Amino acid sequence: MENRQRRTATKAPKRAAKADKSVSEDVHVRITEFPVPPEPASAEGGRYVYGIIEAKQPLSFGKMGIGGAGEPVYTVNFQDIAAIVSKTSVYIFDPTRENALAHEHVIETVMKTHTIIPMSFGTVFRTDDDIREVLRSIYVSLKDVLKQMEGKLEFGLKVNWDRDRIIEELKDADEEIRRFHQEITRKHLQSTYFARMQLGRMIDKALSERSAQYVRDIYEALRGVCVASRDNKPIGDKMIMNAAFLVERDRERDFDAAVNKIAKYYGELLNFKYTGPWPPYNFVNIRLKLERGTAS
Amino acid sequence: MPKAKKPQVLVVEDEASVLLTYRLMLEDEGYEVFCALSSQEAEAILARRGFDLVLCDLSLEQNHTGFEVFERVRKRDPKVPCVLLTGYANRETTERAEQAGIAVFFKPIEIDEFLRTLKKLLRNAHGKPAEANRD
Numbered sequence: 233m234e235n236r237q238r239r240t241a242t243k244a245p246k247r248a249a250k251a252d253k254s255v256s257e258d259v260h261v262r263i264t265e266f267p268v269p270p271e272p273a274s275a276e277g278g279r280y281v282y283g284i285i286e287a288k289q290p291l292s293f294g295k296m297g298i299g300g301a302g303e304p305v306y307t308v309n310f311q312d313i314a315a316i317v318s319k320t321s322v323y324i325f326d327p328t329r330e331n332a333l334a335h336e337h338v339i340e341t342v343m344k345t346h347t348i349i350p351m352s353f354g355t356v357f358r359t360d361d362d363i364r365e366v367l368r369s370i371y372v373s374l375k376d377v378l379k380q381m382e383g384k385l386e387f388g389l390k391v392n393w394d395r396d397r398i399i400e401e402l403k404d405a406d407e408e409i410r411r412f413h414q415e416i417t418r419k420h421l422q423s424t425y426f427a428r429m430q431l432g433r434m435i436d437k438a439l440s441e442r443s444a445q446y447v448r449d450i451y452e453a454l455r456g457v458c459v460a461s462r463d464n465k466p467i468g469d470k471m472i473m474n475a476a477f478l479v480e481r482d483r484e485r486d487f488d489a490a491v492n493k494i495a496k497y498y499g500e501l502l503n504f505k506y507t508g509p510w511p512p513y514n515f516v517n518i519r520l521k522l523e524r525g526t527a528s
Numbered sequence: 529m530p531k532a533k534k535p536q537v538l539v540v541e542d543e544a545s546v547l548l549t550y551r552l553m554l555e556d557e558g559y560e561v562f563c564a565l566s567s568q569e570a571e572a573i574l575a576r577r578g579f580d581l582v583l584c585d586l587s588l589e590q591n592h593t594g595f596e597v598f599e600r601v602r603k604r605d606p607k608v609p610c611v612l613l614t615g616y617a618n619r620e621t622t623e624r625a626e627q628a629g630i631a632v633f634f635k636p637i638e639i640d641e642f643l644r645t646l647k648k649l650l651r652n653a654h655g656k657p658a659e660a661n662r663d
Contacts, residue, residue, distance in 0.1 A: 399552070425636035432549025439548075469563060 278356045279308070279317045279363055280325070282338045283348040283511065286378050287314040293341055298325065298334040305338050308360045310367035313374055316342055317363065325354045339511055347382045349374065350511040377516055383481045384459060386515065387508035389491065390466075391450065391473035394501060395439065402438050409434050443472040446502065451475075453494040457487040462514045472502075476514035484509065534560040535650055540570045540584040540597050541613070550583065557643055567592040574600050579608060581650055586614035586621065598630055609649035613637070 280298050282305070290307050297303030297318025307314035316338065325331050335353050342348050357363045367374065402409050412434060416427055450473060451461060458477040466474045479487045495504040537559045541547040544565060551561045562579065564570035566589045574597075582601045584594035598610045612625050615635040625632045631649060633642055 425639055428553060428639065429546065429549050432552060433545040435552070436545035436548045 278320045278323050278358055279315075279360060280320045281351050281355045281357060281363060282316040282318075282335060283342065283350045284313060284315055284367070284374055284378070285342060285346040285348050286312055286375075287346070288312045290314075293338065296334070296338055296341065298331055298338070300330070300334075305341075308363045308367075310364045311371065313367055313371065313378070315363045315367060316348070317357075317360075320356060323356050325356070327353055343385075343509070343511055347378060347384070348511050349377055349381065349516050350513055381512050381516060384478050384512060384515075385481055385484060385509035386512045387477045387479055387487060387491075387506065388510065389450075389454075389473065389475050389477060389507075390471055390505040391446070392470045392503040392505070393443070393446070393472050394503075395470060397501070398439065398442060399435060402435060402442075406434075406438055409438060446498075447473045450494055454487070454490050457483055457490045460515060464514070476510075478512060478515050479509075534558055535580040536560045536562065537581045537583065537646075538562045538564065538570065538573060538579040538601075540564045540567065540582070540588065540594065542566055542585060542587070542589050546585075553639070553643075554646075557646075559646075565589075567597050570597045571600055574604060578605050580654065581609050581611070581646060583611045583613060583646075586612055586617060595624065595628075598628065602628075607653055609653045611646070611649070 285307070287307055287309060288311075290309055291314070292307075293305040293316065295302040295304050297305050297320070299318075299320050299322070303318040303320065305316060305318045308317050318338070332353060339348060339350055357366070403413050404410060409431070412431055416424075416431060454461070454477060458479050460478040462476045462478075464474040464476065466472060477487065491504065491506050495502070495506075498504075535558075537554055539547060539550045539554070539561060541550060541563075542565055547563050547565060551563055554561045559581075562573060564573055568589075570584070579601070582598065584597045586594045588594065588597070594612050594614075598612070601608050601610060610628075610630045612621075612630050612632045613635060614621070614632065617625075617632060617634065622632055631645060633645075
């Protein structure tokens with residue numbers, strides 16, 4: 233969901249150590265599923281859950297619930313934590329653009345004033361009591377994650393490169409590649425499969441090294457202004473970096489400046505796509521393992 | 529005079545350096561090359577767009593084969609010329625390819641012949657001279 237805020241990066245590198253520590257919290261929680269038979273969907277059949285925050289009192293965030301009916305978004309509280317919810321008449325939401333934007337809009341609104349643990353798109357419970365039961369079951373874990381994420385925001389950074397341009401550079405600048413390429417051309421070795429494959433391997437290796445070096449330099453340049461980072465798999469063959477950074481809310485400007493600086497340094501060679509702030513999707517991973525049991 | 533459109537070729541090969549080699553070789557010949565490192569990637573690309581020509585290695589990731597990719601290609605457009613690249617095809621594989629009208633090249637391929645064949649396949653399929661060669 234990169235449709236929120238695309239920041240334009242523009243500037244240059246300063247070396248530091250890679251920001252490689254991650255606070256990814258993988259909370260594996262068992263909750264008891266009470267043997268309540270499914271209820272038929274009524275007008276307000278379910279509760280769509282957007283995320284969890286710290287809140288001692290009930291709060292409301294306006295009429296912006298998912299589903300298009302403008303349902304009020306409110307909290308279901310348990311002790312000093314609360315789920316952000318809205319009523320819904322359906323249990324399964326299609327990930328359409330409209331639904332995804334509605335989900336994001338609520339999270340974005342709540343994020344302005346609270347640290348939120350985002351729930352996955354499409355999380356629906358039957359009743360407020362069911363939600364309270366889950367909050368109760370995993371209270372300690374949720375408090376722990378909320379504490380770790382307090383005052384922090386996530387930013388996404390995808391870096392693409394102009395690979396063809398780099399290959400041309402390598403053909404000129406890399407001594408070994410240049411010599412071999414010239415040899416192939418001069419001796420008309422184009423028709424030799426193995427010579428071609430050897431050149432391909434040399435270029436591929438040089439590209440991998442160059443890409444790894446760029447990624448290292450970018451991480452090093454950002455290490456001082458973030459709390460943690462997470463490396464995701466690049467998408468497609470033009471992307472060399474697909475990372476998420478966890479940043480202190482009050483260091484957002486510093487992070488912004490650092491990204492712009494390094495982007496400007498690389499100029500047209502690398503293209504930086506910088507998005508956020510997001511809730512810490514990449515740093516919080518709460519998996520609920522439902523376990524059938526009897527209510528005591 | 530308007531610039532001739534480059535023939536668009538999809539190459540599917542699960543070894544990155546070999547894939548890059550095909551890309552460089554074909555780009556040198558004036559083709560616009562799209563690459564996929566797996567049958568899954570190829571599927572995703574083919575769901576979005578078609579190609580003038582598809583080259584695919586026989587053995588792909590996790591026991592997938594080039595034939596699966598060609599089936600997807602032909603489902604989209606039965607006339608697209610397909611070329612199977614392999615180092616060790618048996619008779620059964622070769623016959624299967626021939627029956628499906630798929631050209632087979634054995635590695636190590638003879639590059640001049642390979643490039644000539646691609647041009648010919650394009651010419652036959654699209655009824656016009658290949659415009660791939662820059663020279």
